[in-house]
Structure formats: structure tokens, C-alpha cells
Amino acid sequence: xxxxxxxxxNEDFIKxxxxxxxxxxxxxxxxxxxxxxxxxxxxxxxxxxxxxYDLYLLDIDMPKVNGMQLAxxxxxxxxxxxxxxxxxxxxxxxxxxxxxxxRYIPKQSxxxxxIPALESVTQEIMLREGGSYVITTNSKYMKVPYxxxxxxxxxxxxSVLICDTNTYKVRKSLKQVYDxxxxxxxxxxxxxYIVNIIKISKIxxxxxxxxxxxxxxxxxxxxxxxKMKISEFWR
Numbered sequence: 001x002x003x004x005x006x007x008x009x010n011e012d013f014i015k016x017x018x019x020x021x022x023x024x025x026x027x028x029x030x031x032x033x034x035x036x037x038x039x040x041x042x043x044x045x046x047x048x049x050x051x052x053y054d055l056y057l058l059d060i061d062m063p064k065v066n067g068m069q070l071a072x073x074x075x076x077x078x079x080x081x082x083x084x085x086x087x088x089x090x091x092x093x094x095x096x097x098x099x100x101x102x103r104y105i106p107k108q109s110x111x112x113x114x115i116p117a118l119e120s121v122t123q124e125i126m127l128r129e130g131g132s133y134v135i136t137t138n139s140k141y142m143k144v145p146y147x148x149x150x151x152x153x154x155x156x157x158x159s160v161l162i163c164d165t166n167t168y169k170v171r172k173s174l175k176q177v178y179d180x181x182x183x184x185x186x187x188x189x190x191x192x193y194i195v196n197i198i199k200i201s202k203i204x205x206x207x208x209x210x211x212x213x214x215x216x217x218x219x220x221x222x223x224x225x226x227k228m229k230i231s232e233f234w235r
Contacts, residue, residue, distance in 0.1 A: 001031045001032065001033060002025075002030060002031070002032045002033075002054045002055065002122070002125060003032075003033050003035075003052070003053040003054045003055070004021060004032060004033065004034045004035070004053060004054065004055045004056075004057070005034075005035045005036075005037065005043060005046075005053040005055070005056050005057070006018060006021075006034065006035070006036045006037065006056075006057045006058075007037040007040045007043045007056070007057070007058045007059060007062065007067070007070060008036075008037075008038065008057070008058075008059040008062070008086065009038055009039070009040065009059065009062045009063065010038075010059070011038055013059075013086075013107065013110075014036050014038060015036075016110075016111075017057060017086065017110065017114070018034055018036060020110070020111060020114050020115070021034060021114075021118065022034070024114075024115055024118050025118075028122075030122065035053070039064075040059075040062045040063075040064060040065040040066070040067075040070060041064050041065050043065075043070060044065045044069070044070060044073060047070070047073045047074060048073075050077055050078075052078055052081060053081060054081055054082065054121075054125055055081065055082045055083075055084070055121055055125075056070070056071075056074060056081060056082070056083045056084070057084045057086055058070050058071065058083060058084070058085055058086065059085075059086055059087060060085055060087040061087070061088070067085055067087070068099075071083050071085075071099040071101065072099060074099075075099050075100065079100065079201060079211035079212075080128070080198075080211060082102040082121045082124065082125075083099065083100070083101050083102055084101070084102050084103045084104075084105060084114075084117055084121075085101055085103075085104045085105065086105050086107055086110060086114075087104060087105070087106065087107065088106065088107050088108070100201050100202070100211075102117070102120075102121065103117045103120075105117060124198060128146070128147035128198055131145070131146040131147075131183055132144060132145050132146060133146065133149065133161070133177075133180065133181055134180075135161075135168055135170055144161060144163060144168060146181070146183060146185065146186075146196065147198070148163045148164045148165070148166075149161055149162075149163050149186075149196050149199075150162045150163060150164065150195075150196055150199045150210055150211075150212055150214075151193060151194060151195045151196060151199070151210065151214075151216065152174065152177060152178075152186075152193070152194040153174070153192055153193045153194075154173075154174045154191075154192040154193075155169070157171060157173070158170065158171055158172070159172050159173065159174050159176075159177045161177075162212075164212070174192065174194060177194070178194055184229075184233075185197045185198055185233070187225075187226060187229050187230075188222055188226075189208060189216055189217075189218045189219065189222055189226055190216070190217065190218065190219040190222060191219065193216055195208060195210070195216060197229065197230060197233045198233075199211050199212070200230060203218070203226070203227060203230055206218045206220070206223055208226070208230075
């Protein structure tokens, strides 16, 4: 189930946006739920209670609580959800960079631009939810979902998996773990570090910033390929 919130004070526009979304997901065998907020304060109250959605479509210019304020509140406790701004003012795109905005869509071309954005969002959500790495030892067998894995690093003869809420150590080389994962969403950023692309919030210079607040250095020989793969994935 993909949970979607739309905050827009224009009632006609919010209804037309909902229609586009429902038509897109019809026949895709994907369940969705949509909550619509013509009063942005109501969504802000939900966020105060840490209610989470997978996708937020926010108008920037709204009375009382605007889209930037909503994005700030969302990112204060949730770095993984997707935020799309539906706006007439693309000048805000630089300001919104720190909130990891997935896309800016001009209202006048919403019908044309929203479908490709939904395609990309859905692909990322499916990637986050799909696939698992299996850890086996003499005493345990467990699956670690790819979506929970942030990065993996080498520790002597072991590989350490840093996840959202746990850390796991396996007695395998980093290359062996990478081959077993077999997923394009994981990339080497250094000889001793593998990162899950969906956990990267931004890259500045030779450093990748992860959604858990950690910053990892990208080796010089890896930098060009890392930037290319991140750019391709985000596109």
C-alpha cells in the first residue's frame, strides 16, 4: 500500500490531482490510499503526531502553513518519504534542496509532468520494500531487507551491515557480500565501503550525506562513477 497526502488549498486543483493519481495506479496492481488537505494546518497537525505517508504532494503557496513549512516538519523525523512540490514558483527549487525534494512540477503542466514523477516514485518505493540479504550462521538464519540497509563496511575479515535500527556482522569479504546482494541500488564509494543509493540524501564534493546523518568519503577513483550512478538513479 502506497500512502499519499495532497495539500493544496485550491479545491478544483486538488481534485484533478487526485484523479490523475488514481487513474495512474488503476491496473498496476498497487493499492493506494489518498488523504487530501485543503487546509494545510490539518496535515501539519498529523505531522505533529508523526503520522507518515510515502508520498507528499504539496503546494508551496498556502495560507497559514505553506509547503516549505510542511517539508521542514516532514524532514524533522522522516528522511525516506518522497516530497513533490506542485507550484507556480520554481524559484524555490534552490531553497528546497535541503529538504530533499523529489521533484518540482509546475501547476500549468501538472497533467503532463505528474505521471513520470509517479513512475519514478513508485519504482523507488518498490526498490526500498523489495529484496533481502540472507545472513546464515551455525545458529541463525535471517533476512535483512535491502530497504533497511544503509551501508556496509569492511572490518578485518568481516563485513558489517549498518541498518536503520540494527547492526549485523558477517564473516565474509565485502566483495562477496556485494556479489550476493546483486542489486544496482548498492554502490562502492571506497574500497572498504558499500552504500545503498536510496539512503543518500545528497552528495557534495567527495562526500555522500546519508539519511541517518552520517557522512562518508568517496574515494577519488570512485567519485566519477558514484556521481553518475546517483544521478541516473535519481533521474
